[in-house]
Amino acid sequence: MIDVYLLSGFLGSGKTSLLLNLISQLKENGKKPAILMNEFGSISIDSDTVGKEENIPLKELLNGCICCSGSEKTESQLQGLLEENDDIDVILIETTGAAHPVEALDAVYSPLFAERLKIKGIVTVADARRWLERDKMSPQVRSLFMEQIRHAHILLVNKTDLLTESELATVSMELANFNSTAPIIQTTNAHISFSVIESTLEDVINPTRKSIVSGRNLPLSSKLITFEEPVDQDEFEDWVKSLPDTVYRMKGYVPVKGVKNPYLFQFAYGMVNWLPEYVKMEPRLVIIGEGISQIEYFEK
Numbered sequence: 198m199i200d201v202y203l204l205s206g207f208l209g210s211g212k213t214s215l216l217l218n219l220i221s222q223l224k225e226n227g228k229k230p231a232i233l234m235n236e237f238g239s240i241s242i243d244s245d246t247v248g249k250e251e252n253i254p255l256k257e258l259l260n261g262c263i264c265c266s267g268s269e270k271t272e273s274q275l276q277g278l279l280e281e282n283d284d285i286d287v288i289l290i291e292t293t294g295a296a297h298p299v300e301a302l303d304a305v306y307s308p309l310f311a312e313r314l315k316i317k318g319i320v321t322v323a324d325a326r327r328w329l330e331r332d333k334m335s336p337q338v339r340s341l342f343m344e345q346i347r348h349a350h351i352l353l354v355n356k357t358d359l360l361t362e363s364e365l366a367t368v369s370m371e372l373a374n375f376n377s378t379a380p381i382i383q384t385t386n387a388h389i390s391f392s393v394i395e396s397t398l399e400d401v402i403n404p405t406r407k408s409i410v411s412g413r414n415l416p417l418s419s420k421l422i423t424f425e426e427p428v429d430q431d432e433f434e435d436w437v438k439s440l441p442d443t444v445y446r447m448k449g450y451v452p453v454k455g456v457k458n459p460y461l462f463q464f465a466y467g468m469v470n471w472l473p474e475y476v477k478m479e480p481r482l483v484i485i486g487e488g489i490s491q492i493e494y495f496e497k
Contacts, residue, residue, distance in 0.1 A: 198315040199279075201288045202394070203301060206322035207342050208294030211355040215322055215387035216291050220253060222391040228286045231278050232256070233271070235293045254282045271304040279310060288314070297341065298348035299445050299485065302419060306483050308449035311421045318398040319417065321349030321379075322387055325360050325368045346372065348417045350401045351394060352379040355387050420489045424459075424480040427452040430471070437469060440492065449482030450474065 202219075206212045216232070223230045231254040256274040278288065292301045298319055306316060323346055331339050346352060352372060357365055365383065372381055380397050382389060430453045437447070447464035451471075459480045461472040484492070 198313060199285050199288055200317050201290065201305065201314050202317050203298070203305065203319045204289060204291045204322070205296065205298050205301065205319050205345050205349065206294065206353075207324065207327065207345060210294070210322040210324045210327070211353075211384075211387035212291050212294075212322050215320070215353065215389070216289055218386075218388055219289060219391050219394075223287060226391075229282075229284050230287045230289055231282055231285045233274055233278065233288065233290045235271075235291065235296065254278055254285065272307045272309065275305065275307070275314075276310065279313060295341065297344055298417060302417065302485055303446045303448070306419045306485065308421075308479070308481050308483050311419075311481065311483050316419050317395070318350035318401065319348060320351045320353065320394060320398075321345055322353045322355050322384075323349075323372070325354050325356050325365065328354075328368050328372065329360075329364060343375070347376050349376060349379045350417070351397055352376060352381045353384045353387060353389060354381055355384050357383045358385045417485070417487055418489045419483060419485045420492075422449075422482045422484065424452050424482075427454040427456070429454055434469060437464060441486075441488070442467075443488050444484060444486035444492070446485040447482055450478040450480055451482060452480040 204212045204215055216234075220230055220232070233256050235257075256278055275288075278285065290301075290305060298321070302316065302319070306314070327342070328346075331342060334342060354365075354368060354372065360368065369381055369383070378401065380401065382393070382397075428451060433451065433453075445465070447462065449462060450459035451462040452459040456473075458474045458477045461474050461478075462482065463470045463472075
């Protein structure tokens with residue numbers, strides 16, 4: 198499986214600096230990274246800079262967000278990376294500053310190639326000064342900024358050189374209270390060792406938990422379910438309704454008793470949607486949410 202890292206963060210936080218830093222380290226360690234970059238406009242700017250790196254497979258998603266109308270394009274670009282390069286070790290995905298983490302993960306983790314990718318986690322870069330001045334943002338923009346931080350698996354508090362010691366202490370304390378599961382690492386120019394990210398994510402994504410804990414303080418993650426036998430549609434829906442509200446998304450192909458081909462199944466915001474498929478797709482389902490590893494999977 199190919200390790201996938203999502204680089205999240207608000208506009209101007211330092212994601213591209215982080216990306217360039219990680220590319221350099223991976224190459225030095227003999228790894229072969231590939232890049233998917235999402236730029237909101239129709240002109241590639243950051244990706245032109247990244248593209249100067251030699252022998253790095255790069256795909257772009259322009260003029261749209263990875264997390265909404267661009268999800269099908271994201272799937273296509275990832276498929277292209279996988280088909281055109283059979284020696285990739287790591288995929289780094291830099292999301293646009295307007296991407297919500299849950300929806301970005303949803304766009305990336307397609308059931309078509311979920312068995313080939315291992316989502317290692319979301320590394321969110323937060324501008325320390327912007328956090329202190331978040332009340333100056335419009336409510337909608339501030340909400341997105343906060344959601345990006347809340348769902349981080351690792352939180353890089355960037356541009357720390359622009360703050361006083363007192364301001365930095367305030368930022369670190371407030372962020373730790375806001376996202377209690379993400380390790381907070383202070384950075385300048387988004388410089389961090391890739392090995393630190395790698396080892397830290399192992400601890401965050403695979404916590405020692407016996408059961409689903411109520412609340413919203415569990416790491417965001419994804420899991421893949423495969424089906425050996427068709428399911429009863431009503432029983433399957435009853436199972437879906439029994440899941441905790443920390444399950445945000447489901448998508449994939451569910452085999453149903455008495456139906457030739459698996460249905461395309463989607464779940465979001467408490468609503469389910471079944472669509473018939475006219476070709477036989479692999480029966481597998483991706484679940485996205487918090488504390489997913491502790492869910493008892495549907496078995497009937």
